[in-house]
Amino acid sequence: MKVPALNVPRLRRRRVADLPGVTAVARVDRRTKTLTKRLRPGEIALIDHVDLDRVSAEALVACGASVVVNIAASISGRYPNLGPQILIDAGVTLVDNATPELFDKVRDGQVLRVHEGAVHLDDEVAGKGEPLTAESVGAAMAEARAGLSEQIEAFVTNTLEYVRRERDLLIDGVGVPDIRTSMEGRHVLVVVRGYHYKEDIATLRPYIREFRPVLIGVDGGADALMEAGYLPDVIVGDFDSVSERALCCGAELVVHAYRDGRAPGLERVHRLGQEAVVFPATGTSEDIAMLLADDKGASLIVAVGTHGTLVEFLDKGRSGMASTFLTRLRVGGKLVDAKGVSRLYRSRISIGSLLLLVATALVTVSVVLWFSPMGKVWLNGLRDAWNGFIFWLVGLFS
DSSP, rough: OOOGGGGHHHHHHHHHHHHEEEEEEEEEEESSHHHTOOTTTTOEEEEOOSSOHHHHHHHHHHOOOOOOEEEEEESSSSOOOOOOHHHHHHTTTEESSOTTHHHHHHOOTOEEETTTEEETTTEEEEOOEEOOOOHHHHHHHHHHHHHHHHHHHHHHHHEEEEHHHHHHHHHHHHOOOOOOOTTSSSEEEEEEEEEEEEHHHHHTTHHHHHHHOOEEEEETTHHHHHTTTOOOOOOESSSSSSHHHHHHSSOOOEEEEEESOHHHHHHHHTTTTTTOOEEOOOOOOOHHHHHHHHHTOSSSSESSSOSSSSHHHHHOGGGGGOOOOOOOHHHHGEEEEEHHHHOOOOSSSSHHHHHHHHHHHHHHHHHHHSSSSHHHHHHHHHHHHHHHHHHHHHHOOO
16 A cells, blocks of 8 residues: 655654664754854754864753764864863763764755764765764873873963063053943953853842943853843954844944954944944953953953863963963953852842841831830820721721
8 A cells, every 4th residue: 555645754754763873953064153053952063173172062062962073083182171071971972083074965954863973864874983982081081181281381382472472462551442431440240151151140140230340241242141131331352153132232342353453353343333443462352351441440350251270271272372361460460250259249238137127127116116105105096097997998888
């Protein structure tokens, strides 16, 4: 008997579901942070990311990726990067060093099946990779730690080179543009969509409510502020990972440009009908946000989601992170990490204190009314008024 055509897709889906491995829609992009904007829970991420860093891995986990297929080495051995361990701990299947031709064969939105490192497309093996396990990741991390000294030497070399190129900016603030947002004598909160930024913003709510700091969003950090219910005062960055909604929210825009004046993000700003200030500098966008706040007289700079340790600098996987280290030395006298603020700061008026104050006031008023002559007169008047109200209420129904 011939199977009706309408039942064929259903039978095919049932047959595919019975096959081993993970079958899901694939999202394809060589830039991980761009891919995570489209990735949905249960889907497969096809990326090209050498030394997968912590922030990218946490974003993939937050999006609900079921499988990550990386055509590059997730751990190259240069340094102990944190991303692969985060994916493995979250139960995400990680296939490493996959066939590079997958980017030519697989289109965004196609259905893939991944089983034991093999990537199947339309019942054919389109490519293969190495499935990573907790044991293999641990062994690779141990080897990477053994070569950490070479990375530290390279980091120091990059630091000295940055000092040579940007000494005027670091020492005298030469090149910092003028902006209309006033920061003189105020606290400034710099938000980067990095390590644990959501938790840090949540813990800082009492601080933000009381001190009203100037809010600076660094690229996607502006969206992080808006997701938390705040409007950024200033947005700094090259604007490759910030939404149009944030760019048009009314915040002052500062475009991070190269030293030669080229600013790729400026074209996007003008296309949206917005105006922006250009800040040429060699470092990262979070660096120039801190330098901007320091130069404009901020009394305190609170950092959310930024990089603060040597492991975090190396985990970013960019030689330019040396500028972040030097920037912290430059503004160190007024820079505080958000985690430190949440541990040291407590709201000056707690809910418990308010309840105790109300209870004390009620007890005091009750004692005065009960023992003073005027209080007794007031209580008698109150009793007469209550009796009169009851008499009037009964009269309505009699």
